[in-house]
Amino acid sequence: MSADALANGDHKKVVRRITCVGAGYVGGPTCAMIANKCPHITVTVVDMNQAKIDEWNSDSLPIFEPGLEEIVMKCRGTNLFFSSDVPQAIRDADLIFISVNTPTKMYGKGKGMAPDLKYVESVARSIAEHAEGPKIVVEKSTVPVKAAESILSILRDAQRTNNNLTFQVLSNPEFLAEGTAMRDLSNPDRVLIGGEDSEEGAKAVAALVEVYESWVPRERIITTNTWSSELSKLVANAFLAQRISSINSVSAICEATGADVSEVAHAVGFDTRIGNKFLNASVGFGGSCFQKDVLSLVYLCESLHLNKAAEYWHGVIEINNWQRRRFADKIVAELFNTVAGKKIAVFGFAFKKNTGDTRESSAIHVCKHLMEEQANLHIYDPKVTESQMRSELAIESSEKNVTKLVTVHSDPYEAAKDAHAVVILTEWDEFKTYDYSRIFNSMVHPAALFDGRLLLKKKEMESIGFRFFGIGTAPNHLTRVGFAATP
Ligand SMILES: NC(=O)c1ccc[n+]([C@@H]2O[C@H](COP(=O)([O-])OP(=O)(O)OC[C@H]3O[C@@H](n4cnc5c(N)ncnc54)[C@H](O)[C@@H]3O)[C@@H](O)[C@H]2O)c1
Ligand SMILES: O=c1ccn([C@@H]2O[C@H](COP(=O)(O)OP(=O)(O)O[C@H]3O[C@H](CO)[C@@H](O)[C@H](O)[C@H]3O)[C@@H](O)[C@H]2O)c(=O)[nH]1
Numbered sequence: 001m002s003a004d005a006l007a008n009g010d011h012k013k014v015v016r017r018i019t020c021v022g023a024g025y026v027g028g029p030t031c032a033m034i035a036n037k038c039p040h041i042t043v044t045v046v047d048m049n050q051a052k053i054d055e056w057n058s059d060s061l062p063i064f065e066p067g068l069e070e071i072v073m074k075c076r077g078t079n080l081f082f083s084s085d086v087p088q089a090i091r092d093a094d095l096i097f098i099s100v101n102t103p104t105k106m107y108g109k110g111k112g113m114a115p116d117l118k119y120v121e122s123v124a125r126s127i128a129e130h131a132e133g134p135k136i137v138v139e140k141s142t143v144p145v146k147a148a149e150s151i152l153s154i155l156r157d158a159q160r161t162n163n164n165l166t167f168q169v170l171s172n173p174e175f176l177a178e179g180t181a182m183r184d185l186s187n188p189d190r191v192l193i194g195g196e197d198s199e200e201g202a203k204a205v206a207a208l209v210e211v212y213e214s215w216v217p218r219e220r221i222i223t224t225n226t227w228s229s230e231l232s233k234l235v236a237n238a239f240l241a242q243r244i245s246s247i248n249s250v251s252a253i254c255e256a257t258g259a260d261v262s263e264v265a266h267a268v269g270f271d272t273r274i275g276n277k278f279l280n281a282s283v284g285f286g287g288s289c290f291q292k293d294v295l296s297l298v299y300l301c302e303s304l305h306l307n308k309a310a311e312y313w314h315g316v317i318e319i320n321n322w323q324r325r326r327f328a329d330k331i332v333a334e335l336f337n338t339v340a341g342k343k344i345a346v347f348g349f350a351f352k353k354n355t356g357d358t359r360e361s362s363a364i365h366v367c368k369h370l371m372e373e374q375a376n377l378h379i380y381d382p383k384v385t386e387s388q389m390r391s392e393l394a395i396e397s398s399e400k401n402v403t404k405l406v407t408v409h410s411d412p413y414e415a416a417k418d419a420h421a422v423v424i425l426t427e428w429d430e431f432k433t434y435d436y437s438r439i440f441n442s443m444v445h446p447a448a449l450f451d452g453r454l455l456l457k458k459k460e461m462e463s464i465g466f467r468f469f470g471i472g473t474a475p476n477h478l479t480r481v482g483f484a485a486t487p
Contacts, residue, residue, distance in 0.1 A: 194229025
């Protein structure tokens, strides 16, 4: 983009070259979508991880997302490029997305709560070092409120020594969910763009709006001030996570009373003010975002001395941890209070279906508790690799324990053979299609089935012969009419 174009507000098709720093779950799919929808824009995705860039340039992409491969294969080499030459990509770009990871900080002040912004800062410094002309810099990473101010301070410092440089920093958080990333990107509920409350800020916002307008209806593109945009991302994730913790807390009430959590969710969700989405009780939410972003919100509240608000949001995490633990404890209790030396088949290790991502997966936590009880775990997941499972579990346990207690299978029937129990931890659709009579017949009896995702029908499984335990599903003696639950 020429300096004149930005200064004159001549933003029509001024964004011709986009660079995205960070070729991960967000950077890769988002840029593939932009390249596909905007043939007039050249999109370059860069990463400091050369191996990852090599994978993006190969036939075996580093992440699995339905529909991603087709688009990458179509656009790669035409207007979509993957490179590790960060300085060159910065020099070439009109607009730069910062799409790097912002994990929970594991050291120093804010340890275990605050997001670690060192990667975001290092990108800001690279832009300051290598930019030769005006740039629109866009926070795509999830960051705390006011992060744009820090980025701008670094960039403005570079302006002091180079008059050709002008920078605008926008917030454009990403709302895609893994497993449905391409669908979410091509048909988003909304695109959110926050910018500086100034003429230059408005021009930069308009330039980014124009990029999205190539495929997103204008009324779904929301523009706000920078801080509202940054905060909205954290709040959206906190609300979603809160819904899951709410229904999970209800699942415990159901198990103790004879109510059924699926029926309660169905009845409650019929109220249009409440809505029926995101009310699936589970073994707890996982993924790289919910826990991290709720903790970031809690940390923000604490930093602002809003302790009641901090406590409120922290409850969402506490319920999630409680739910995971409750489920693991239930398995041990129902297997006659000991799982030591028993074979337990685990179906599912990814944090949700249709992804190979295991970050913060509830499966890790449940497996960890079972390993502490010396269970022999036989794990099957359709997408997660053996090395990925082993390295996740080694962080929580020890490599020695993992070697001793964990076997990974490529066939679910083999995983279940001679097992005392099958435990379902991810909502993969294929788990609904298995021949459970065959599985039951191959197991040690009495054979138990623990459904942490409410995928299977209790009555059907019981008629096969399983002792069945589903999240939010009461034992049979509680569901009989005439039973009075004791508070
Ligand atoms: N994963 C999701 O579904 C999702 C959805 C919405 C928002 N987000 C947010 O988007 C951001 C990115 O998440 P992600 O899941 O794509 O992360 P990721 O870990 O998959 O990818 C981040 C990439 O950035 C690279 N990187 C880090 N610092 C760099 C630097 N200085 N120069 C070049 N490359 C660098 C890393 O090597 C890595 O490949 C996070 O803030 C996250 O909270 C994630
Ligand atoms: O009713 C539900 C819905 C989800 N989950 C679990 O919640 C976790 C997160 O699921 P989901 O939100 O679908 O996936 P993510 O990829 O983590 O996406 C969330 O986090 C992203 C990163 O910030 C946001 O962009 C998305 O909008 C937001 O949905 C997974 O473990 C799911 O199994 C439930 O237990 N019950």
